[in-house]
Amino acid sequence: MTFEELKPKVQDILSNSSILRDEKLLKICHLLKDNISYYDWVGFYFRNGEKEELILGPYAGAPTDHTIIPFGKGICGQVAVSNKNFVVPDVQAQDNYIACSFTVKSEIVIPLFVNGENIGQIDIDSNVLDPFTKEDELFLEFVNSEISKLFL
Known part of the structure; x- marks a missing residue:
């Protein structure tokens, strides 16, 4: 399914008033x-509130031990500080990478802003080396933009 085909499906999920935010x-x-x-x-x-740490929210995939990540640590922790997208084509080449699984080859993390404040992020791991493109970034920015409306 293409990113353009997924966009209305994302909006349909988020506009469903009969399910709670975490389920969405x-x-x-x-x-x-x-x-x-x-x-x-x-x-x-x-x-995690006023703490300088991230706490794991809803996810799909293998269970992770990384339920709390301090700001600055790993890719997610770096995005919490930089407020910028971070695409990692090869996690082996990153000094400050927190390994979730030996199968993960690449990662993309896009911050989630509400009223200009970074409240979290979407994190995606891939078992493929260097699969993420500018289109992935733009699509995930769209997803986060739509999700941010849940927090207003």
Whole structure:
């Protein structure tokens, strides 16, 4: 399924008033993981209140031990500080990478902003080396833009 075909499906999930926010986020995770062949783990991390750490939210994929990530640590922790997209074509080449699984080859993390504040991020791991393109970034920015409306 193409990114353009997925966009209305994302909007349909998010506009469903009969399910709670975390269930919507979980459905988004499964939608992306099930329809984009190289998205092997899809999840959300959110700022843990005023603490400088991220806490794991809904996700689809193998269980992870990384339920809390300090700001600055790993790719997710770096995005929490930089407020910028981070595409890692080869996780082996990253000094500050937290390995979730030996099968993960690449990662993309896109911050989630609400009223200009970085409240979390979508994190995607791939078992494929260097699969992420500018189109992935643009699509995930769209997803996060739509999700941000749930927090207003």
